Amino acid sequence: MALGDARVVLHIGPHKTGSTFLQSLFARHREALREEGLAYPGHGINHNAAYLYFCDAPQTEHEMIRAGCHSVAAAKAHAARGRTQLEADLAACGDARILLSAEEFCRLSSAGIARLLAFLRPYGPVHVIAFARQAEALILSDAQEAIKGGLTFADLQRDLPSPGYRRHLEGWHDAAGPSRMTVMAFPPAEPLDRIMARLLGIAPFPGADSDRRENVSLTLNGAMVLSAINAAAPPFLGNRVNSARARIPQTWLAALPGPRFRLPPDMLDRALQSAEADMAWLQARFDSPVGATGLAASSGSDQAPDDGGAALDCSMAKALGHLLHRLAHQLNSAAAEALVAQAAPAQDDAAERLLRRAIQVSPGCIAAHKNLAALLNRHARTEEARDLLAVAADL
Numbered sequence: 001m002a003l004g005d006a007r008v009v010l011h012i013g014p015h016k017t018g019s020t021f022l023q024s025l026f027a028r029h030r031e032a033l034r035e036e037g038l039a040y041p042g043h044g045i046n047h048n049a050a051y052l053y054f055c056d057a058p059q060t061e062h063e064m065i066r067a068g069c070h071s072v073a074a075a076k077a078h079a080a081r082g083r084t085q086l087e088a089d090l091a092a093c094g095d096a097r098i099l100l101s102a103e104e105f106c107r108l109s110s111a112g113i114a115r116l117l118a119f120l121r122p123y124g125p126v127h128v129i130a131f132a133r134q135a136e137a138l139i140l141s142d143a144q145e146a147i148k149g150g151l152t153f154a155d156l157q158r159d160l161p162s163p164g165y166r167r168h169l170e171g172w173h174d175a176a177g178p179s180r181m182t183v184m185a186f187p188p189a190e191p192l193d194r195i196m197a198r199l200l201g202i203a204p205f206p207g208a209d210s211d212r213r214e215n216v217s218l219t220l221n222g223a224m225v226l227s228a229i230n231a232a233a234p235p236f237l238g239n240r241v242n243s244a245r246a247r248i249p250q251t252w253l254a255a256l257p258g259p260r261f262r263l264p265p266d267m268l269d270r271a272l273q274s275a276e277a278d279m280a281w282l283q284a285r286f287d288s289p290v291g292a293t294g295l296a297a298s299s300g301s302d303q304a305p306d307d308g309g310a311a312l313d314c315s316m317a318k319a320l321g322h323l324l325h326r327l328a329h330q331l332n333s334a335a336a337e338a339l340v341a342q343a344a345p346a347q348d349d350a351a352e353r354l355l356r357r358a359i360q361v362s363p364g365c366i367a368a369h370k371n372l373a374a375l376l377n378r379h380a381r382t383e384e385a386r387d388l389l390a391v392a393a394d395l
Contacts, residue, residue, distance in 0.1 A: 003127045003199065003200070003201065004127070004179075005124075005125050006097070006124070006125050006126060006127035006180070007097055007098065007123055007124025007125055007126075008097070008098045008099075008100070008120050008123050008124055008125070008126045008127070009038075009097065009098070009099045009100070009126075009127050009128075009129060009200065010100050010105060010127070010129065011099065011102075011129045011130075011196075012102065012103065012105040012106050012128060012129070012130050013102070013103025013104075013105070013106050013130065013131070013168075014130065014131070014164075014168045014169075015142070016133060016138055016141040016142060016145065017103075017130075017131035017132070017133050017186040018131065018186060018187070018192045019046070019101065019103045020046075021192065021193075022101065022192065022193070023045045023046040023101050024045060025193055025196075025205050026040045026045075026101055027044070027046075029205055029206075032206075033202065034096060037095075037096050037097055038097050038098075038200060039093035039094075039096040039097065039098050039099065040101075041086075041089035041090055041092065041093055041098060041100070042089045046101050046102055046103075047086075047100045047101060047102040048102045048104040049063070049082060050082065050086055050102055050104075050105075050116075051102060051104035051105060051107060051108065052075075052079055052082060053079045053082040053083045053086065054079075054108060054112045054113075054115045054116040054119070055107070055108060055109070056109050056111060058076070058078070058079050059071060059076075061075075064078065067356055067359075067360070069384065070387040070388075070390075070391060071383050071384065073383045073384070074381075074383060074384040077381075077384075083119070086119075090123060093123075099200065106130070106168040106169070106172075107168075109171065110171045110174070110175065113171045113172060114175060117175055117176070125180070127176075127181070127182070128172050128176045128182070129181075129182050129184070129196075129199060130168075130169055130172070130181070130182070130183050130184075131183070131184050131186035131188075132163075132169075132184070132185060132186060132286075133163070133187075134186075135272060135275045135278075136268070136272060138163045139162070139163065139263075139268065139271045139272065139275065140161075140261060140262070140263065140268075142161040142162075142163075143261075143263055144217070144218060144223055144261050146161065147218075147223050147226050147227050147230070147246075148218070148250060150230050150235075150242075150245035151227075152228075152231045153223075153224075153227045154231070156263070157267060160267065160270055160271045160274055161263075161271055162271065163278055164278065165278045165279065165281065165282040166281045166282070169183065169282070169285075169286075170281075170285075173286075178285075178286075182199065183282075183286040184199075193205045216250045216251060216254045217254065218250070218253050218254055218256075218261055219254075219258040219259060219260060219261060219306070219307075220258050220259045220260065220261050220262055220311050221256045221257065221258030221309075221311060221312045221317070222250075222254060222255075222256040222261075223253075223261050224311070224312050224314075224317040225253055225256065225312070225320045225321045225324065226246065226321070227317070228317045228318040228320075228321035228322075229245075229246070229248060229322075229324065230245045230246055232318075232322070232325065233245050242363075247328060247329075247332060248324055248325060248328040252324060252328075253324075256320075257309050258306075258307065258309050258310070258311060259306055259307075259309065259310075259311055260306040329362075332361050333362050333365065335358075335362065336358040336359075336361045336362035336365040337358075337365070337367070339354045339355070339357055339358035339361065339368070340354075340355065340358050340367050340368050342354050343355050343358070343371065344371075348375060348379070351371075351375060352375060352376075355368050355371055355372040355375070356372065359372070364395050366392045366395055369388045369389070369391055369392035370388075370389070370392055372385075372388055373385040373386075373388040373389045373392070376388070
């Protein structure tokens with residue numbers, strides 16, 4: 001598991017393999033890591049935003065859309081600014097080894113991986129760390145995450161969730177090479193924080209709690225209500241993804257009691273059958289990193305509590321979804337209006353941040369779109385402004 005001469009360590013997840021937990025440790029212990037000669041650049045919890053700087057089509061990504069960068073030019077400008085900031089963050093690391101953690105890096109194409117590795121080449125040799133999770137647990141976790149991200153159970157029937165081991169890892173294996181890539185089973189046989197500390201060659205993290213859950217987990221009933229909410233909103237506005245889907249505090253849904261999240265048996269069986277080739281590729285390419293501990297059974301550690309109650313019927317899920325969506329819409333609209341009011345007397349840079357935040361909080365806030373378009377026009381960013389006005393016209 002030694003990282004050899006690596007000067008840059010990329011922890012690439014993937015999703016649902018304890019990434020948020022690890023990233024919270026890295027962020028909380030930045031100073032202690034630096035004392036051990038390991039820099040965790042920037043100020044955020046992770047480096048997922050860097051995916052947007054190297055992906056193939058940033059203007060199609062949800063985070064770009066939510067930031068108001070819908071056009072190719074606006075997305076390219078945003079990505080260029082991000083790369084410049086990332087360069088500054090890496091330069092500030094000095095002679096320390098560099099640790100970047102972003103599960104979104106698993107979504108990069110081969111061309112995107114090549115761009116990122118070329119960007120990192122001046123900082124020294126790179127080593128890639130990834131985790132692979134038991135197939136059934138990952139399928140269920142991905143399915144729930146997809147619904148939390150705006151999809152429905154019907155969407156999942158048409159496009160089955162998959163572990164995606166080969167899709168996520170093959171490009172990295174081919175680009176970095178087997179000697180510069182480590183894939184570990186998740187959950188590992190020992191606490192996740194300890195195995196990561198040993199991989200990085202640092203002292204154990206003090207006070208770590210590997211069982212602490214960072215993500216909101218839903219019961220089946222919570223997922224059914226959210227699926228109904230998503231189904232009631234169109235998936236697109238014009239030719240753009242509708243970021244208004246799933247705009248409800250998920251802690252509300254997590255409070256709904258009911259059975260643990262599950263998929264219909266026929267859907268799960270089909271998903272597991274489609275994953276067999278993927279699992280075989282993973283075990284052959286990485287010398288079976290996911291053995292009895294990782295592929296035998298689901299740990300259930302990220303599942304919502306099961307109170308043994310009955311599942312909602314579809315009509316009740318729709319009714320609850322309608323009520324909760326209306327309440328969330330009212331709260332989000334009020335918050336967006338307050339942000340627009342704060343932006344009015346602010347300096348342009350601060351006003352832009354407030355207006356973009358208003359759009360994130362309430363994607364249907366027409367005033368935020370129009371005010372931001374006017375601000376951008378004053379700075380000759382006409383294409384971005386035009387695109388924002390087009391979005392406002394779709395609302």
